[in-house]
Each structure stands twice: as C-alpha cells, then as structure tokens.
Amino acid sequence: MDVEPDLFTAAAEDRQEKDSAASPLAVRMRPRTLDEVVGQRHLLKPGSPLRRLVGEGGGPAGASSVILWGPPGIGKTTLAYVVSKATDKRFVELSAITAGVKEVRAVIDGARRASGGYGKETVLFLDEIHRFSKAQQDSLLPAVENRWVTLIAATTENPYFSVISPLLSRSLLLTLESLTDEDLSGLMDRALAEERGLGGAVSLAGDARAHLLRVAGGDARRALTALEAAAGGALAKGEPEITLETVEETVDRAAVTYDRDGDQHYDVASALIKSIRGSDVDAALHYLARMIEAGEDPRFIARRLMISASEDIGLADPQALPLAVAAAQAVAMIGFPEAALTLSHATIALALAPKSNAATNAIFAAREDVRNGLAGPVPAHLRDGHYKGAAKLGHAQGYVYPHDVPGAIAAQQYAPDALHGRRYYEPTRYGAEARYADVAEKVRERLRGEGG
Structure with missing residues (x-):
C-alpha cells in the first residue's frame, strides 16, 4: 500500500533541491559523505562508531539514538544529514526551540x-534537545525504543546534566570538537575551487x-x-582576488593587527595583565577586546587571568582566584561569543581588586634558598614516628600536638636549623591581606614562645 508522504517528508526531500547555484554557499x-566532513577526525576513523552508524566496515548500521555534543557551528546538523543520506533514510529536522510534543508526535506518526x-526509515534530527523539558524528552522514548526513528539529537550543553537518563542510556554519545583554523582554511579552499562552490572565480x-x-571564530x-x-x-x-580591504568592507569588521603565533600575541597578553596589575580597568578591557576580536582562544585568556589572580592580587582579595577559576570553567563550557561576557566580568573584578604580590615574593624567596642549598635536615621532633624503631632514633619525640594547647599554636621549632627565624611571607596592608598581616605576626610571636 502506498502512503502519501507527510509534510515533514516533503520538506526533507526538498533539501536536495536547495543545494543549487541559487543557494547560499x-x-x-x-x-554529502562522511569523507567530506570537516574536522572531527576522532569520529571519522575507520571502524569508529560514526562509521558503523552508517553501516561502513561491515558493522551494523545501527544505534537507535545518537547525541551529538559540542559548540555551535561545527557540523552537528551536517552529520545528521550525512547519516540520513548514507543510510538512504528520510531526514526530518526539528528544533527544540520552536517544536513541542505535538510536532514530535507528528514526525513519529x-x-x-x-x-x-x-519501507522508508526516518532520521529525526532534533536540535537544541537540552531545551526540551523532561516530559518532552520522555515523549521520544517509545520511538527510540521501538526504532520507529533514528534519533540524532544535538546539544551545546553537557548531556549528563541536560538529557534524561533513560534517553542517554539508549544513546550513542559523540563529543564533537571545535574546528581549527586548519579545518576552516581547507573548507574555504574547497569552496573557492569546487564547481558547487565558487568554481575558481576568485582567489x-x-x-x-x-x-x-578570525571572523569565523571556529564556525564553518x-x-x-x-x-x-x-x-x-x-x-x-571586477577583482580576481579577494583582498583584505574587500573582506573588511563586506563583513563590516576591521582587521585586528594580531598574530596569534607571534609577537602581537604575547605583547597584547602582556599588556592585558600589566593593565590589571596597574588597576587600569579600561585599558585592561581594551586589550581584552583586542584579543577577543582577533580570535584568541578564550581558554588562553582565562588561564592568564587565573595566573594574575595569584601573582598580583593574592591574599589582598582571597576571592580573586576562585572567581578567576570559575570564569575559566565557564569559558570552557560555553565558548564564544558568550564567553566574552565572562572574561569581561573577571577582568573588571581583577583590575579593581586590591593588589599584593606578597605570596609571589614569598615562594620565589623560599625557592631561591632551596636552590642555593639553604635547607638542612628536618628537625627530629617533626619526623615521621609511625614505624618501628622511630622512637629509638628520637623521631617524633618531643613534638607538641598544637590542638592540645590553648589557641592551637605550640611554641616549637618547625623550620630546619639553618632557616630558623627566616621570614618569607611579608604581607602588605592592602585589602584583606591586612588581616593576614596581623595574624602572621601574632602567630610568629606564639611560635617563639612570646605573648599570651
């Protein structure tokens, strides 16, 4: 019995007709095949789950559900379409932003x-599945379990947090990686040369x-x-070559003088950190903007901010480092363009925080002494006493357990003899470090047996 194709089927089968000269590049x-997919080499190796999904290598053509996880613009929709073409299945595309249970049920029917x-099987590509509620995701389970459709769902958020467990356990999870400049450059070369692209009309x-x-930002x-x-x-x-001037005119974005592998990369990064150190929030934001506009890796910027939090702020603001670490974690999860907001947040906070390099100077001074051989044996009463014969050697003998004395600070020597009384940490009176300065002085007095 013939069945008249539904609206979704017709729309899906019209997709090929859109691949004409009038269509966007x-x-x-x-x-059209997995071999033409840009990037994702880890997923395209012979015998990989994605290859087996389309029946290559003699394996089953088989998962009933696939979840593609990765940042936007790296080919999640494309992979779903290629799978449908390779397996000769209908391709139906829905977005969780605009579709609901009603639309999903219509596709399943x-x-x-x-x-x-x-006898035509269906690939249902569901974009932004993390936007579906638990109940909406539940509506997909019968179709997945009974293989009425091959579900390929895409998400930019961690599926372990955003996809229900029953669906996740029935799915093949594929993590997609950001496209590199090399990937995108190769894609542009193909687009310039191939007949379906620009056909060699310009260089x-x-x-x-x-x-x-830089403008692409990793988005194909x-x-x-x-x-x-x-x-x-x-x-x-009438120009045979695309020049920088033409690109600036057509994309309405000026080029930034910035070589991510050369001096500009390090000069601008250095200026960012020195502006934060100097508490010039506006200059810091300028250099941050230059790095962002030049396509700098946001993770590199976040790492520099974490270093700055310890190197230049330290205990003057003990919350600076946790804030910088949280920013780095957020940047790794969300990527550009939204990561720019997080980097701005962190840069402003660090630039306006009180500054202290006391922690930096302390460890530098301590390491310098160690390098110069100023060390000496660990005092006997601090040595390990948890083995047979330790007492005979005098190890751990005479050690005063701090929790047994008032204030939990015992008057005893901790440093080796050669370093007894040597001071490395010299706190400032800036911000919260003023409190640490007072505490450090009182503790040193107690350790020397002074004070009450």
Missing part, C-alpha cells in the same frame, strides 16, 4: 506510516584569509557566509 558546500507504507589573499578565519557556517560575501564584493569590483 554554506548550503552548497554541505558535505509520519515515520511509522512511511516505514509501513513504503583569496593571505591576509584576507587570516581575517576571515560563518566562515563560508563571510567568504561568499567577500567573493561577491570582489567580483562586483
């Missing part, structure tokens, strides 16, 4: 009719390519969209 360059009526200057990569769709606009600008002017 990003659509025309959409991979259509998939069951298509399968029973003319691309080196500085123009670098600016396009954005890279191709910008390249298409720049190519249109060059052809409109």
Whole structure:
C-alpha cells in the first residue's frame, strides 16, 4: 500500500533541491559523505562508531539514538544529514526551540506510516534537545525504543546534566570538537575551487584569509557566509582576488593587527595583565577586546587571568582566584561569543581588586634558598614516628600536638636549623591581606614562645 508522504517528508526531500547555484554557499558546500566532513577526525576513523552508524566496515548500521555534543557551528546538523543520506533514510529536522510534543508526535506518526507504507526509515534530527523539558524528552522514548526513528539529537550543553537518563542510556554519545583554523582554511579552499562552490572565480589573499578565519571564530557556517560575501564584493569590483580591504568592507569588521603565533600575541597578553596589575580597568578591557576580536582562544585568556589572580592580587582579595577559576570553567563550557561576557566580568573584578604580590615574593624567596642549598635536615621532633624503631632514633619525640594547647599554636621549632627565624611571607596592608598581616605576626610571636 502506498502512503502519501507527510509534510515533514516533503520538506526533507526538498533539501536536495536547495543545494543549487541559487543557494547560499554554506548550503552548497554541505558535505554529502562522511569523507567530506570537516574536522572531527576522532569520529571519522575507520571502524569508529560514526562509521558503523552508517553501516561502513561491515558493522551494523545501527544505534537507535545518537547525541551529538559540542559548540555551535561545527557540523552537528551536517552529520545528521550525512547519516540520513548514507543510510538512504528520510531526514526530518526539528528544533527544540520552536517544536513541542505535538510536532514530535507528528514526525513519529509520519515515520511509522512511511516505514509501513513504503519501507522508508526516518532520521529525526532534533536540535537544541537540552531545551526540551523532561516530559518532552520522555515523549521520544517509545520511538527510540521501538526504532520507529533514528534519533540524532544535538546539544551545546553537557548531556549528563541536560538529557534524561533513560534517553542517554539508549544513546550513542559523540563529543564533537571545535574546528581549527586548519579545518576552516581547507573548507574555504574547497569552496573557492569546487564547481558547487565558487568554481575558481576568485582567489583569496593571505591576509584576507587570516581575517576571515578570525571572523569565523571556529564556525564553518560563518566562515563560508563571510567568504561568499567577500567573493561577491570582489567580483562586483571586477577583482580576481579577494583582498583584505574587500573582506573588511563586506563583513563590516576591521582587521585586528594580531598574530596569534607571534609577537602581537604575547605583547597584547602582556599588556592585558600589566593593565590589571596597574588597576587600569579600561585599558585592561581594551586589550581584552583586542584579543577577543582577533580570535584568541578564550581558554588562553582565562588561564592568564587565573595566573594574575595569584601573582598580583593574592591574599589582598582571597576571592580573586576562585572567581578567576570559575570564569575559566565557564569559558570552557560555553565558548564564544558568550564567553566574552565572562572574561569581561573577571577582568573588571581583577583590575579593581586590591593588589599584593606578597605570596609571589614569598615562594620565589623560599625557592631561591632551596636552590642555593639553604635547607638542612628536618628537625627530629617533626619526623615521621609511625614505624618501628622511630622512637629509638628520637623521631617524633618531643613534638607538641598544637590542638592540645590553648589557641592551637605550640611554641616549637618547625623550620630546619639553618632557616630558623627566616621570614618569607611579608604581607602588605592592602585589602584583606591586612588581616593576614596581623595574624602572621601574632602567630610568629606564639611560635617563639612570646605573648599570651
């Protein structure tokens, strides 16, 4: 019995017709096979789960559900489409932002009719699945368990937190990695040369390519969209090459003089940290903006901020380091563009925090003494006494347990003889460190047996 294709089927089967000369470059360059997929080499190796999913290598064509986890613009939708093409299945795409249980049920009903009526199985690609509520995700379970559809769900958030356990346990979880400049550069080369792309109509200057990569920010769709606009600008002017000037005009974004592998990378990073150290919040934000606009890795910026929190702020604001660490964790989870807000938050807080390099100076001074051989044996009463014969050697004998004395500070020697009385930590009176300065002085008095 023939079954008339439903609305979703018709829309899905029209997708190929969109891959025409009138379609956007990003659509025309959409991979048709796994071998054309950009990046994700860890998922595309022979015998990998993704290869087996499409039936390559003699393996089963088989998972009933797949979850693709990764940042935006790296090909989650594309992978789902390639899987449907490779397995000759209908491709239906829904977004959890606009679709609900009603739409999901309609797709599932259509998939069951298509399968029973003319033997055509269905791939349901559900974007932003983390936006579905628990009840909405529950509605997918019967279709997954009974293999009425091959569900391919995409999420930019950790699926262990955003996807219900029953669905997660029935799914093949594939983690996608951010695209590198090398990946995007190769994609642009193909788009420039291939007939379905620009067909060799224009070439691309080196500085123009670098600016396009910065504009793309690791997003393949954005890279191709910008390249298409720049190519249109060059052809409109009758120029055979896409220049930096044309790219700046067409994407309406000035190029930033910044070499991520050269002096500019280190100079601007240095200026950022020195501006934070100098408490010039506006200069710090300027250098942060330059790094962001140049396409700097946000994780690199976050690492520099964590170092600054210990090196230049220390105990003057004990919350500076936890804040910087939290910012680094947030940046790793969300990526650009939203990570710019987190980096701004942390940069402002660190720039305006009270400053102290006392912790930095303390460890530098202590390490310098160790390097110079100023050490000496550990005092006998501090040595390990948890083995047979330790007492005969005098180890751990005479040690005063601090918790047994008032104030929990025992008047006894801790440093080796050669370093007894030597001071490394010299606290400032800035911010919260003023309290640590008072405490340190009182503790030293008690250790010397002075004071009450």
